[in-house]
Amino acid sequence: MIDKFGKVMIYVKDPRAAADFWIDKIGFTKIKVNTHETGILSVELTPNSTSDASIVLFDRSIVEKMSPELNLGTPSILFSSYDIRDMRNRLINNGVNVGEVMDMGDSLTFNFSDIEGNYFAVQEIRRS
Secondary structure: OOOEEEEEEEEEOOHHHHHHHHHHHHOOEEEEEEEEOOEEEEEEEEOOOOOOOEEEEEEHHHHHHHOOOOOOOOOEEEEEEOOHHHHHHHHHHOOOEEOOOEEOOOOEEEEEEOOOOOEEEEEEOOOO
16 A cells, blocks of 8 residues: 655756756755765755655666666656555556565665556655
C-alpha cells in the first residue's frame, strides 16, 4: 500500500548545475547529495524547510546505465510505503511489472511501471 507521496524525480545531464538553477533562481533549499563512484548521482531539494515534498535531480547518464529499461523522458514519482516488500508482492500478484528491491544505503527502493511503461519508484519509510 502507498502510505505517502512526496518526491518527484527529474533526470538531468548535470545534477549540480540543475540544483544551482533550482536554488539560485527558484529559491529551493538543498536537503541531500548522493554520490556515485563517477560523481554526483542525485541532489534532493525542497521548496522550504517545512515542506513534505521535494524534487530529486538524478544524473541521467548514471541512471541509464543502472536501469536501461526505464523511460527517463519525464519526471518520475517516488511513493513511500512502510512495508515495501509487502507492497511489491501485492503488485506482483496483480500482474504489475516490478523491479527488484534495491538497498540504496539509507533506504530500500523498488520500481514498477504502468501499462504505458511509465516508471514509478517506491521507497521504504523508516519507522522511528
